[in-house]
Amino acid sequence: MARTAGSHSETTGPRVQEAALRLFARQGFAAVSMRQIAAEVGVQAGALYNYTPDKQSLLFDLMRGHMDALLAERAARGAGGDAVSRLEEFTRFHIRFHLARPDAVFVSYMELRNLSPENFAVIEGLRRSYEDELEGILRDGVAAGQFDVADTKIATLAVIAMLTGVTTWYREAGRLSVTEVETIYWDMVRKAVAA
Amino acid sequence: MARTAGSHSETTGPRVQEAALRLFARQGFAAVSMRQIAAEVGVQAGALYNYTPDKQSLLFDLMRGHMDALLAERAARGAGGDAVSRLEEFTRFHIRFHLARPDAVFVSYMELRNLSPENFAVIEGLRRSYEDELEGILRDGVAAGQFDVADTKIATLAVIAMLTGVTTWYREAGRLSVTEVETIYWDMVRKAVAA
DNA sequence: TGTTTAACTGAACATCCGTTCAGAAAAAAG
DNA sequence: CTTTTTTCTGAACGGATGTTCAGTTAAACA
Known part of the structure; x- marks a missing residue:
């Protein structure tokens, strides 16, 4: 028996990604x-290879998708105003974005070592460009005398x-709304x- | 051929832990x-079971050892002074302790989900008691009017x-000393x- | 309608997994 | 020296692993 009723490529593909x-x-x-x-998708193991060349690509595609979404949503926000208001925007955006996709955040931060060297370099580059935007804000603020940090790179990472870290404790059912956080x-x- | 020359329980036990x-x-x-x-220890797989009942215990023992060392060293420091000086002591201690054992930190933060439920509860309890000390400092500082935080629990975790996070970027060969960091x-x- | 095509099954591949254990050998004890 | 004890080997266990593929079936097309 193969291909039971109601199975379609268009739904199975995303379902593989979600299950993974x-x-x-x-x-x-x-x-x-x-x-x-x-099993989670309701299919035999061999069928997965219609949607991914191998397990490693499955991981990489999830991570790249996450980073692409992060950078795309970030780019969509207007970056106007002085350093303080840009930093507030960045802070609120970062929390909101990360709390909305806890699984992707978890995977993207924990599974870096399971990427092949080439794949790791790609993800690392995307992450770097996100960090660079924050560092730019901090540098502008320092230049304008609004911020005082000993080292903008370290402050960025800190x-x-x-x-x-908010993703490690926040639960939707908790006492605080995302905006309050x-x-x-x-x-x-x-x-x-x-x- | 068994037990090649120069093999001793006293050296093999720690070497298993270090390799793991x-x-x-x-x-x-x-x-x-x-x-x-x-292979890292230079022994056959079966010999490991002279030093650990199973793989899970190997992980748990590493984590518990790390948390025990953290709490023991913390307890050894005198906790005198006002909230500000205690917070400075805590901050410097945390960075120094964590930068000194990057592997143990990495494992303790990343492999929590690979612990059995009972083992997880033990580690979680130890971590909680460490966090509680910091929260106590923050609460004292708030009561004394030295600190202003909206939520001491969240501030603790933040x-x-x-x-x-310092462990993700700090390298001994870098430009900054631990004290500067x-x-x-x-x-x-x-x-x-x-x- | 019949034919093509895409999606999936089920079995197989070689290889690895954690763990056990009888037996061998080296160290310690007498 | 001989005996005991500790440490380790090497093989084996059942089962799981990622991946491939010939064959089957349902959907899309003509």
């Missing part, structure tokens, strides 16, 4: 088998680490780099 | 095989995330929670 993302986030890339992903973190970021 | 820690940090728990660890982070932490 969810499983990779919960168990880790190396601990998830192709048969497990296939701020991003602090903001991304944004405001609490913005308060700390603003003071941390203030002149 | 290094490999888990570089490849991840699930991606490392017992045969790989054994500060720890920021500080632990401590000072840069302390400057940001101090301002972030300041009244």
Whole structure:
């Protein structure tokens, strides 16, 4: 028996990606088998190879998709105003974006070492360009006398680490809304780099 | 042929732990095989079971050892002074301790999901008690009017995330000494929670 | 309608996995 | 020296792994 009723390429493809993302986030890339992903989709393992050349590409495509979405949404926001308002925009955007896709964030931060060297270089480059935007804001603020940080590169990484950490504890059912969380973190970021 | 010359329990035991820690940090728990660890030690896979009941215990023992060392060294420091000086001590200690054991930090933060539920609960409890100490400092500072944070629990997690993030970029061969890094982070932490 | 095409099955491939254990050999004890 | 004990080997266990592929079936097309 092959190809049971109601199966279509257009729905199976995305479902493979969704199942892989969810499983990779919960168990880790190396601990998830192709048969497990296939079972989640409701298909035999061999059928997955209609949608991905191999397991490694499945991971890479998820990560690149996440980074592309991050940079695309970021580029869509207007970057006007002075350094302080741009930093607030960046802070709120980062929290909102990351809290909306906890699985993709988890996979993108935890599975870097499971990428092949070439794939790793691609993801690393995308991440770098995101960090560079924040560092540019900090540098502008320092030049304008609005910020005071000893080292803009370190401050960039410190701020991003602090903001991304929100994904480890935030739960939708919790007592705080995303906007409230944004405001609490913005308060700390603003003071941390203030002149 | 068995038991080649120069093999001793006293040296093999620690060597198993060291090899496991290094490999888990570089490849991840699930991606490392017992045969790989054994090869690193220079022994056959079966011999590992003289030193650990199973692979899961190997991971758990590494994590518990790390957390025990963290709490023990923390307890050894005198916790005198006002909230500001205690926070500075905590900040500098956290950075120094974590930069000294990058592999253990990496494993302890990345492999939590590979612990059995019971083992996870143990590690989580230890981590919680470490976080509680920082939250206590923040609460005291708020009560004394020295700090101003909207939510001490969130501020605790934000500060720890920021500080632990240092392990992702710091390299011993880099341009900054550990003490310089401590000072840069302390400057940001101090301002972030300041009244 | 019949024919083509895309999607999927089910079995197979070689290889690796964690773990066990009888037996061998070196070190320690007497 | 001989005996005991500890440490390790080497083979084996059942099962899981990623990936391939000939064959089957449902959908799309003519």
